[in-house]
Amino acid sequence: MIRAKALLRREGSNDSVTHLELFFDLVFVFAVSQLSHHLLEHPTWTGAAETLVLLVAVYLVWTYTTWVATLLDTAKLELHWLLLLIMLVSLFMNASIGAAFGDFGWLFVEGYLLIQVGRGAWMLTTGLDGTLQSHFVRTLGWQCVSAPLWIAGVFFDPELKLVFWGAGALLDLTGHLLAHRVPGVRTEGTHVPLAGERIFERFGLFYLIALGEGILTTGTAIAANLEGPLILLTGTVALAGSVAIWWCYFYRLERETLDRLASAADHFRPGVVAGNTLMVLLAALILVAVGDELAISRPLEHPDVATVLILYGGPALFLAGQAVFIQRVLGRVPGSRLVGVGVLVVLAAVSFLLPAFVAAIGAALPLVGVAITDALVHRQSRPPNARQDGPAAV
Structure with missing residues (x-):
C-alpha cells in the first residue's frame, strides 16, 4: 500500500496536463492520420469497417493509458517510463495501420495486446485499493477473453481477418461501454479517485x-x-x-x-x-x-x-x-x-x-x-x- 499511496495522484489534485502527456499524444495523432489515409485509399464499406476496427483499438490504447496517467501521479519516474514505453510500442503499432490488413497484421496485434495486457498487469502490482484493484482485474479479464480473436485474425486473409478482429474490437468496446462489469460484482464510480x-x-x-x-x-x-x-x-x-x-x-x-x-x-x-x-x-x-x-x-x-x-x-x-x-x-x-x-x-x-x-x-x-x-x-x-x-x- 505504501507504493500505491506514492503513485496515486493526491486527492483533490487537478494538476495541469504535463508536456510528456502531450508528447505521448503525438503518436496517436499520427494514428489518426494513418486511419484517414487508410479510408481514403479504401473508400468502400469494407474499407470503412477496417478503419473502424483499427480506430477502436487505437482509441482504447490511448484512453486506457490516459485514465492511468490521470489516476496516478505523472510527476513520478515510474509513470514517465510507462508512458515512454507505451509510446514506443504504439509508434510501431500505429505505423502498421496501413498494412494491418496486409502483411503486417501481426505487428498491429502484437503492439495492441502488449500494451493492453502489459499495462493492466503492471497496474495490479502497484498495490491499489480495493475499488481500483477490482476495476483493473475486470479490465484485464475482458482483454484476455478478446485476445484470442485478435491473435487468430493474424493467420487469415483480409476478409476473415476483418471478421475475427471485428469480433475482438466489438468485445473490447462492449467491455469498455459496460465499465467491464462482471456478474456479481458491483461498480461504484464515486469511489474512484478521478480528477x-x-x-x-x-x-x-x-x-x-x-x-x-x-x-x-x-x-x-x-x-x-x-x-x-x-x-x-x-x-x-x-x-x-x-x-x-x-x-x-x-x-x-x-x-x-x-x-x-x-x-x-x-x-x-x-x-x-x-x-x-x-x-x-x-x-x-x-x-x-x-x-x-x-x-x-x-x-x-x-x-x-x-x-x-x-x-x-x-x-x-x-x-x-x-x-x-x-x-x-x-x-x-x-x-x-x-x-x-x-x-x-x-x-x-x-x-x-x-x-x-x-x-x-x-x-x-x-x-x-x-x-x-x-x-x-x-x-x-x-x-x-x-x-x-x-x-x-x-
Whole structure:
C-alpha cells in the first residue's frame, strides 16, 4: 500500500496536463492520420469497417493509458517510463495501420495486446485499493477473453481477418461501454479517485490536436492541387468546416461541462461519457478530413455514394455525438445539433446531382449554422453587464 499511496495522484489534485502527456499524444495523432489515409485509399464499406476496427483499438490504447496517467501521479519516474514505453510500442503499432490488413497484421496485434495486457498487469502490482484493484482485474479479464480473436485474425486473409478482429474490437468496446462489469460484482464510480477536470482537459487537448491533424491533411491536399480552378473555394470551405467544429466545442461547451462537473459528486461516469463521445468525434474528424481531401482533389466530379456518405457522414456524426453528450452530461435537449443532423440528411439526398464542391459546401453549412446559433444563444442569455466572452481557453 505504501507504493500505491506514492503513485496515486493526491486527492483533490487537478494538476495541469504535463508536456510528456502531450508528447505521448503525438503518436496517436499520427494514428489518426494513418486511419484517414487508410479510408481514403479504401473508400468502400469494407474499407470503412477496417478503419473502424483499427480506430477502436487505437482509441482504447490511448484512453486506457490516459485514465492511468490521470489516476496516478505523472510527476513520478515510474509513470514517465510507462508512458515512454507505451509510446514506443504504439509508434510501431500505429505505423502498421496501413498494412494491418496486409502483411503486417501481426505487428498491429502484437503492439495492441502488449500494451493492453502489459499495462493492466503492471497496474495490479502497484498495490491499489480495493475499488481500483477490482476495476483493473475486470479490465484485464475482458482483454484476455478478446485476445484470442485478435491473435487468430493474424493467420487469415483480409476478409476473415476483418471478421475475427471485428469480433475482438466489438468485445473490447462492449467491455469498455459496460465499465467491464462482471456478474456479481458491483461498480461504484464515486469511489474512484478521478480528477474530473483533469480528464476533461486531457480529452479536450487531444481533440484539439486531432482537429489540427485534419487541418494538416487539408493543407496537404491544397498544396497538391494548387493549379485547380476551384482550389480557393474548396480550401476555404474545408477550413470553414474545421473552424465550425472547433467553435462548437471550445466556444462554450467545454466551459459548461467543467462548471457542471464542479458540482457533481461522481466524476467517473461523466468522464466515461466524455471518453465515449471522444471516440465518436475522432471517427467524425477522420471522415471530415477524407471528405475535404476528396472535394479538393475532384471538385467538379459528381460524387458517388461513398463520397456523399463520407462528406455528410462526418459532420452528422460530429453533431450527433455532441447531441448525446449534451443530453447526458448537461441534461438539456441540443436542438441546434438535432436540426443540423436533419439538414445534413436532406442535403445529402440531393448531393448526387451536384458537383463535389457544391456538396462540400452543403456539408459545411450546417456546421457553420450550429456554431453561429451557439454564439447567438450565448449572447442572448448573457447578463447585460457581463463582460464580453469568447472561446474558452484550453
